[in-house]
Amino acid sequence: MSRPTVALIDRSALRANMALAQSLAPKTQIMPMVKANAYGHGMVQVAQALSEKAPAFGVACIEEALELRKAGIEQPILLLEGTFSKDEIEVAAKSNFWLMIENEPQKAAVLEAKLEYPIHVWLGIDTGMHRLGFPPDQVQGIFSQLEHSSNICSTIVIASHFACADDLGGPKTIQQQNTFKKCVASTVPDRGTDRQLSIANSAAILAWPDAHFDWQRPGYMLYGNSPFTTAQVNADMLTPAMTFKSAVISLRNISPGESVGYTSNWTSNRPSSIATITVGYGDGYPRHAPNGTPVLINNIRCPLVGRVSMDMITVDVTDLESIEIGDEVTLWGPDLSVNEIAHHCDTIGYELLTRMPSRVPRTYIN
Ligand SMILES: Cc1ncc(COP(=O)(O)O)c(C=O)c1O
Structure with missing residues (x-):
């Protein structure tokens, strides 16, 4: 008795695609990207379907994160663009939302905030996409400021984003990866668990194993679609959800x-x-x-x-x-x-x- 136009979402496909991401980057953490209504699949339902295996979720803004909390999702939630205004910081700290810090005002606001609880931050570096992130030569100083602030939890994730990881033959991904590695090695001390790294989106999880590091951020592949325009052995195992x-x-x-x-x-x-x-x-x-x-x-x-x-x-x-x-x-x-x-x-x-x-x-x- 209703219009027959529907989107059927197969939760077992979502789980299988997540398992594929995990198998390609074993012993790393897989953070599902559920922003933009989980790429149209229904943010709350997707987060619930993947909740058992997901250590955290990624969203674009605090409104999305609050919607997940309201629906009972308990994992940490990373705000991929950080905060847009200072008043979000306290809410984020209370709600166990993690903040990307990718520009000077965001950094200053977190350092100056009066927080009851310290907050987890990801430090965004611009390795060549030129959309978000600090220039690599500023990373050492910023990391040091963050690690000495009582507002910031001790584990800081250094993150970046690929511009062309779907271009399997192109030079840009290797260049960005090298910039990332060089910047981290030369400026951020590795003292065990206190700094972690993240750069891989779907295309990098599927095809650039050297970019796997500690945290993976799959989006499109979780929904079962290939980010590539040509066949690719791992992407061809995905199931559209x-x-x-x-x-x-x-x-x-x-x-x-x-x-x-x-x-x-x-x-x-x-x-x-x-x-x-x-x-x-x-x-x-x-x-x-x-x-x-x-x-x-x-x-x-x-x-x-x-x-x-x-x-x-x-x-x-x-x-x-x-x-x-x-x-x-x-x-x-x-x-x-x-x-x-x-x-x-x-x-x-x-x-x-x-x-x-x-x-x-x-x-x-x-
Ligand atoms: C910072 C960041 N990480 C990860 C992703 C996920 O990318 P993909 O859907 O290609 O896996 C996105 C998507 O826009 C993003 O902006």
Whole structure:
């Protein structure tokens, strides 16, 4: 009795992908990135599904962290961009949120705060992405200030982020890794457990073992999708956790020369059968998906034809042997990669997943 457009989330796939990350970086800590509603998969439900094996979670802002706490998640939660205002520091310290410190005002605010509890910090270094982090030549001084502050817990994690770890042949990842290692070795004393290191995102966990260090920060791979554009032996073992499903709601036959949908941007060149599916850009299916983007109907690939509407798409089903109203449709999932759809739309799967609106009910299995 309801619209058949749903995102089915398979918790066993999430757990298997997490286990793969752990097996690739054994004896290190795997911190699931659950920001942006767990890349569209449902932040609280994903954190609950992975809670047993996750030592901590990563989010983009304190609002996300507070939502996890409210839902009963007890692990430390890292705020990947740190705080945006001073008043967040006390809340973070009380709530066992960990702070990335990546610029001077953030550092000053933490050192000056009057805290009841010391706070765990991650010190962000800019190794070449030039988005966040301190220049490597400032790290020694900043680390020393942090380690001598009673506001800061004794274990400090030195962190950085890769710009191009999905580029398997490119030089940038090695350069950033070398900058990171050199900076740490020359400026931060290793006295056992009091400093730890973290730089690996999904692509680095899967393909750059020298970058594994103490903490891994997997996002996209946990949701079962490869960050690479070509086959990669570890990434090929991932299982997509989301199946974005809908159903056929109308069928019609049209003559050669008839066009379909808004702006009439597709015209048949033969007698054609057109199926209408109840999913559109209001559900996160990209409006700029071009004619020919694959859609699975009864497990057979059929081409999208005509413009994506807010609530519907149209598909050429002329070559299907049989089709009926109510037949199942998959927009992406284990049998049709979100990366492939993203490629047709000149974007990345990350964007398609994180933009899925709440109108699409998430249904959890396993
Ligand atoms: C600092 C940081 N670490 C880790 C990740 C996870 O990256 P991925 O989803 O490619 O694994 C992100 C994602 O944006 C990030 O910003």
